[in-house]
Amino acid sequence: MINMKKENKILGNKLESLILDSIVEGVFTVDADMKVTYFNKAAEKITGVDRNKAVGMYCFNVLKSNICENNCPIRLSFKTGNETINKHKNILRSDGKKIPVTLNSSVLRDNEGNMIGGVETFRDLSPIVELQKEIEKRYTFDDIVTKSPEILKIFDVLPNIAQSESSVMIQGPSGTGKELFARAIHNLSFRKAGPFIAINCGALPDSLIESELFGYVKGAFTDAKKEKPGRFELAENGTLFLDEIDSLPMSTQVKLLRVLQEKTYEPLGSTKSKKSNVRILSASKNNLLNLVNKEKFREDLYFRLNVVKIELPPLSARRDDIPLLINHFIYKFNHKMSKHVTGVSHDVLTTLMRYNYPGNIRELENIMEHCFVMCKNDEIQINDLPAEISDIDIELPQAFDTIQNLEKGKIIELLEKNNWDKSKTAKELGIDRTTLWRKIKKFKIEH
Amino acid sequence: MIMLNTKTILFPIYNNLISPRLDYTRHFKIFTIQNGKVIKKELVEQYDKSPEQILEFIKRVKPDVIICNGIPYTYFVQLDYYEIELHCWLAGNVDDIFSEYLNGKINRNKPFCISK
Numbered sequence: 377m378i379n380m381k382k383e384n385k386i387l388g389n390k391l392e393s394l395i396l397d398s399i400v401e402g403v404f405t406v407d408a409d410m411k412v413t414y415f416n417k418a419a420e421k422i423t424g425v426d427r428n429k430a431v432g433m434y435c436f437n438v439l440k441s442n443i444c445e446n447n448c449p450i451r452l453s454f455k456t457g458n459e460t461i462n463k464h465k466n467i468l469r470s471d472g473k474k475i476p477v478t479l480n481s482s483v484l485r486d487n488e489g490n491m492i493g494g495v496e497t498f499r500d501l502s503p504i505v506e507l508q509k510e511i512e513k514r515y516t517f518d519d520i521v522t523k524s525p526e527i528l529k530i531f532d533v534l535p536n537i538a539q540s541e542s543s544v545m546i547q548g549p550s551g552t553g554k555e556l557f558a559r560a561i562h563n564l565s566f567r568k569a570g571p572f573i574a575i576n577c578g579a580l581p582d583s584l585i586e587s588e589l590f591g592y593v594k595g596a597f598t599d600a601k602k603e604k605p606g607r608f609e610l611a612e613n614g615t616l617f618l619d620e621i622d623s624l625p626m627s628t629q630v631k632l633l634r635v636l637q638e639k640t641y642e643p644l645g646s647t648k649s650k651k652s653n654v655r656i657l658s659a660s661k662n663n664l665l666n667l668v669n670k671e672k673f674r675e676d677l678y679f680r681l682n683v684v685k686i687e688l689p690p691l692s693a694r695r696d697d698i699p700l701l702i703n704h705f706i707y708k709f710n711h712k713m714s715k716h717v718t719g720v721s722h723d724v725l726t727t728l729m730r731y732n733y734p735g736n737i738r739e740l741e742n743i744m745e746h747c748f749v750m751c752k753n754d755e756i757q758i759n760d761l762p763a764e765i766s767d768i769d770i771e772l773p774q775a776f777d778t779i780q781n782l783e784k785g786k787i788i789e790l791l792e793k794n795n796w797d798k799s800k801t802a803k804e805l806g807i808d809r810t811t812l813w814r815k816i817k818k819f820k821i822e823h
Numbered sequence: 824m825i826m827l828n829t830k831t832i833l834f835p836i837y838n839n840l841i842s843p844r845l846d847y848t849r850h851f852k853i854f855t856i857q858n859g860k861v862i863k864k865e866l867v868e869q870y871d872k873s874p875e876q877i878l879e880f881i882k883r884v885k886p887d888v889i890i891c892n893g894i895p896y897t898y899f900v901q902l903d904y905y906e907i908e909l910h911c912w913l914a915g916n917v918d919d920i921f922s923e924y925l926n927g928k929i930n931r932n933k934p935f936c937i938s939k
Binding site: 437 | 837840842843844846847848849875879882892893894895896897899900901903904906907908912914
């Protein structure tokens with residue numbers, strides 16, 4: 377009888393374990409000292425922390441949430457005895473990515489009702505948040521994926537730029553993320569609670585651009601049956617983003633200049649001026665100064681718009697970002713298409729690293745989306761790439777390979793000479809220790 | 824002439840343990856060492872600061888070394904760009920880990936595995 381009870385208990389425990397490891401929510405328990413006592417499979421998947429390593433660790437070192445220090449729900453439950461339901465927070469996964477989650481927590485009690493610890497369940501909200509972000513376009517700097525020194529230089533000054541009221545000109549080839557930067561600037565500014573209104577000046581015919589920008593009153597022209605607010609009015613107390621500003625006709629440039637100078641404008645057909653409290657961000661893929669010199673763009677307007685200038689490099693000038701962007705798009709499309717692609721094959725990575733991307737990041741995103749549609753496995757293969765990419769015979773010039781090999785050889789030689797002392801090696805090479813570390817990582821040099 | 828080797832080491836802290844998150848920490852302990860000896864110790868509070876403000880604070884302090892636990896990848900990239908020596912994903916008592924650092928027992932660990 378006792379053996380049967382024991383067997384049933386073991387089966388019972390196995391069944392409980394099976395249930396907890398089958399659900400999609402992360403579940404963990406802690407003791408009274410906040411150390412993890414149980415960690416289910418989903419918790420391991422969401423956090424990236426091995427469940428065997430998690431047990432015994434402080435829960436804040438496992439979850440690394442933004443509320444661990446000052447608003448921990450488990451500690452609150454310990455204090456009040458109450459449950460926490462549906463609290464939103466973000467946790468830091470072991471790859472440094474922030475994961476939005478919703479959690480519930482409560483006190484864990486034994487059969488006698490004594491508190492023995494706490495239990496928390498949490499659910500990954502990434503698919504919902506990613507979709508929301510795409511719909512509402514609430515991008516921030518976390519959404520700009522880069523380790524390019526050129527872009528990091530821009531990041532350095534961006535908070536100052538964002539929090540000023542200055543007009544910003546963002547220049548860069550097509551598909552380099554000009555609107556993403558504009559939205560990130562708006563979301564970091566004091567105007568972030570206000571609207572962000574974008575208008576592509578190149579997409580509208582010259583005859584319509586004025587009415588779009590400034591609006592019109594009833595009867596302003598034949599088809600004006602009722603009043604329509606313009607983009608300036610819609611962007612009131614917020615930000616107006618003028619994309620492809622180089623396409624603006626001269627007559628509209630004059631009116632835009634007046635708004636920037638006087639902070640007032642008149643809707644078409646109206647005799648009453650309206651005040652404007654709008655910050656202007658503009659973008660152009662062409663060098664506006666060249667257009668000014670050719671008298672195709674007003675110089676006075678150029679200086680008003682170009683108080684702060686940000687230049688975005690083409691993707692071909694920031695190849696180090698390509699693997700990061702690939703990972704970013706894998707993450708994005710996994711959520712969008714409910715797939716489980718884990719990465720790209722070595723051949724695919726080589727091909728994508730060598731391609732020139734005339735369409736920049738937008739083109740890379742399209743290529744990845746194509747791969748996702750074609751991919752039948754968990755790893756993207758060479759035949760999943762668009763034909764025009766995989767068919768190109770891309771070869772690096774021989775000289776480039778030779779220089780790279782020389783550099784790698786020299787680093788290995790000095791590391792071995794200095795007994796793998798990186799400080800000494802960096803000094804001999806005449807570079808900073810951090811730079812040496814980056815090169816070791818780049819050339820995959822192992823001790 | 825004796826060369827003085829001065830270094831500042833910054834720890835985000837939480838009850839004298841390394842704080843779980845650099846971007847949401849409320850206290851920093853900053854050690855200044857010279858020729859391997861501690862010459863200054865500061866505790867700096869950063870209550871009610873956003874993650875962006877904390878990043879700006881760190882950039883202003885410009886420590887030579889940061890020893891921390893969790894750090895968002897985007898922050899790692901920015902601080903690495905500043906050529907700050909970064910030791911991440913370390914948990915434990917600040918004084919113990921600081922001691923290990925002074926004794927050269929902390930190797931610069933591989934910060935992130937971002938594929939798969």
